[in-house]
Amino acid sequence: MYKIERLLIALDLSEMDEQLIKYSSHLAKFLKSEKVYFIHVAKDLELPEDLRKNYPDLMAPNDESIADSIDKVVEKAWESSYDCEKVIEIKEGDPSEQILKWVNIKDVDMMVMGRKRKLKGGGIVPNKIAKVAQTSLMMVPEGFNFKLDKVVVSVDFSKHSKLAVEEALAITKDKNIDLSLLNVFRVPVGYHKTGKSYDEFATIMKGHAKTDFNEFIKRNDFPADLECHYVLDDDDSPADKIFGFASNQNTDMIIMGSKGRTGLASILLGSVAEKVVIYDSEIPLMIVKEKGENMGFLKALLKL
Template sequence: MYPIKKVIIGLDLSDLDKTMVEFADFLAKASAVEDVHFVNVIKNLHIPKDVLKEFPDMVDNVIKERKNEMEQKFEKFISGKHKANFHFNVVTGKIADSILKFTKEKDIDLIVMGRREKAEQSGALSQRLARRAACSLLIIPEGTTPKMDKILVPSDFSEHSKLALEEAINIAQLNDNSTEITVQNVFTVPTGYHYTGKTFEEFTEVMKKNAVKSYKKFINSIDTKGIKLKAVYSQDTNEDVTTDMIDKAHEINANAIIIGAKGRTATTAFFLGSIAERLIQLDNDIPLMIVRPKGKNAGFLEFLKEL
């Protein structure tokens, strides 16, 4: 897994900025981050040419004012000294498009976006970025305390699950090995189990034993770097594995959920992964990281399908 050195953090000059700056502070102190780019997007800065002729400094003044406001927020909520370099950027256009363009130009490793309480627009923006970004995405709910010492990693023992767990292990290392990582597999008893002659309870044990066997094989392919991992197995009972994941996260008081994006497939929704999509929709109080190998974003056809 590549190291996270360049981060983009969205600021919208609202109360949410306090949470974002505090997380920037946390990331800069507790990780290998070298550059933090704060970005504010002005959605409508279209000014007629005739007006610009009369007021040639108008755009520059607007951008300068925004940068000043961003810097004031930064100074208000940041604490201590950092090795990382902080940059303040104002861009114009549609929010998702502007952030993705900036991410590509600056070769960003991680996008950090805030999520307001009960704000559907925040969830929609996060989904759009998660689908199209060529790097990982961290979604921070408003008011979240910047901390990652209890991490839940949902796993189906696939390659994208491996990337998510490796990222969690990296975080644990940077956190002086004090981070607790719980690897959760949610299994389902398949329809038709009764044709085997076993009861529901008996076949539940069959599925769990299979999950335990798969986990042992999975974990042997990963360098855990001495970090202790706890494996848990949850039976899905309502045909929605994401609710089992969120329930487990709350049970262990997780302050982060890390999951892998699936990679390229024929349709946009499955490009991100249906579980990751669903977690973005449902998880509104725990930071959620969608891990993607850098550069592995949707191709042009996938982009068109999303429009």
């Protein structure tokens, strides 16, 4: 696990910004972050030349005026007592490309992005950013007021699950926060060749998952009292199962690693994590990535 010292908050000058800043003020306190960057990417800060000629008194909002506007919102919305260095960055260009660029330049440990549902504005689409960024990601749904009484970590017992559990343990250490793990398991396609019924093989797979969990705890020296729940994914909808369980448990945050065990999941975000990122949920989601992993590959990918 690495310490999350630098947060980057992606803003789009909408009502969502205030909610995001409020949430991030408490998140920074829990993570003990040292520096928070607030970044807004404008598509174009300059007015067209013919418009300026026809209307010389018309001024485009420049980066200084946008920064002043954001500074006022930060001052108003930063509601936790936690004090850290705050930096406002105004950039121009494609939002996804610029955010990914500045994540690298500023050596950011975690991005914080909003998930809109009813608020106006398209916002910043997190899918591409989440897929290729070499840093962890926190997604905050619209309207969610910060509280952290219960955390669920989705695990498949891989090394990326180890990172997620480590982060969860760090966040909940010495705090009255309920922490539990969740494993979503499946029945293999060829189960019928064994002569077993679907339900019989589901029981077998759950037994294997329990064995994997015990080995996972011992291998990583995690607390022996960590509890793991098991949910059968019977329709190839792991995101639905993860959020459904978390919702039933009144969970305040879901944490998961970025990748699975095999195949293309070892290159990008991971198929399950990708489905979870695009899932329309009211629960905050933290995707924990191993910082800098596959950096050369991802830089090449962004140029495509």
